[in-house]
Amino acid sequence: STTLKAAASPRYFGAALGAGHLSNVSDPKFAEFGAAQFSGATPENEMKWDFTEPEQGVFTFDQANQVAAFAKANNQILRGHNLVWFSQLPDWVETLQGNDLLNAMNNHITTVMTQFKGQIFAWDVVNEPMADDGTLGPSPFLTQLGSGYIQTALTTARKADNTTFLYINDFNTEGVNAKSDGLLSIVQSLKALNLIDGIGFESHFIVGELPTDIQTNLQRFADAGVDVAITELDVRMTVPPSAADLEQQTKDYATVINACKAVSRCRGITTWGITDLYSWVPGTFPNMGAALLFDDSYNEKASFTSTINALLS
Numbered sequence: 001s002t003t004l005k006a007a008a009s010p011r012y013f014g015a016a017l018g019a020g021h022l023s024n025v026s027d028p029k030f031a032e033f034g035a036a037q038f039s040g041a042t043p044e045n046e047m048k049w050d051f052t053e054p055e056q057g058v059f060t061f062d063q064a065n066q067v068a069a070f071a072k073a074n075n076q077i078l079r080g081h082n083l084v085w086f087s088q089l090p091d092w093v094e095t096l097q098g099n100d101l102l103n104a105m106n107n108h109i110t111t112v113m114t115q116f117k118g119q120i121f122a123w124d125v126v127n128e129p130m131a132d133d134g135t136l137g138p139s140p141f142l143t144q145l146g147s148g149y150i151q152t153a154l155t156t157a158r159k160a161d162n163t164t165f166l167y168i169n170d171f172n173t174e175g176v177n178a179k180s181d182g183l184l185s186i187v188q189s190l191k192a193l194n195l196i197d198g199i200g201f202e203s204h205f206i207v208g209e210l211p212t213d214i215q216t217n218l219q220r221f222a223d224a225g226v227d228v229a230i231t232e233l234d235v236r237m238t239v240p241p242s243a244a245d246l247e248q249q250t251k252d253y254a255t256v257i258n259a260c261k262a263v264s265r266c267r268g269i270t271t272w273g274i275t276d277l278y279s280w281v282p283g284t285f286p287n288m289g290a291a292l293l294f295d296d297s298y299n300e301k302a303s304f305t306s307t308i309n310a311l312l313s
């Protein structure tokens, strides 16, 4: 039977891979499936600021390197996730003001990108900057540095590594709405300065509640001159799942695959994990789960089959 990566080619089909799961000797299937099914990898947490610079100027790359080594050994494109985000910041970052935060941000971007130079297909330089209404969302970077922080971060990133694609990544921007309108206008100004190469659409969906205009929305970003990618796909539902929800999930995955395939600049699709067993969903939404393509025992779900079929169609 075919694999996600074979069916998706020439696009990549990736997964978020946690270093702890990859090295878990009591669950060798995680690494087996990670290698067999996927042509892309995103460290689920290991390249975030709290992991890579837990104390100011003290950089730790062990766990990020584990994921990078796995990706390399398995010929996977590696997405760098992420450099500037309001979440998963070490406490020391939150205390900095003005130029101190500016210098820390630039140093963080430069040091991390230099460390992984040559290994990263695309970097989520700025993660989740938007608010629902299309303005910039709350962040210490916005408060301390003003709305120019995005352009500053991307300028620093371009200087640090001009061989990788620079992305902004966000959620609830998959359809046409106020949030994606706001993001698009930022993208248009950044594109004019050659500071942006792609936009990541996380795509954390609820079963049966996908926007109906994903393709239209991806295309309008592509028309602004940037690549697009589905970066954190999952489709959650109430658990234990009903047969109806699992059936709807097959359609929802196919909808996303078809939207990406219809847009030539859609470079690839990443699911946010491999197995429902380790998905972030139940930890955040206690009565929800079953969001991925493999169940708790790594059985292929009906959504796996519909994804393969959509990729091949």
Ligand code: G3I
Residues within 6 Å of the ligand: 044, 045, 087, 088, 202, 232, 280
């Ligand atoms: O590192 C600590 C560890 O030291 C501690 O013992 C343990 C106890 O809870 O927590 C560990 O931190 C956890 C961290 O993942 C690393 O494993 C946090 O509790 C946990 O909340 C955190 O969750 C991650 C979440 O981002 C936090 O922002 C999820 O694994 C990860 O899937 C999720 O990913 C995000 C994307 O980066 C951005 N888009 C949304 C997506 C889903 O929230």
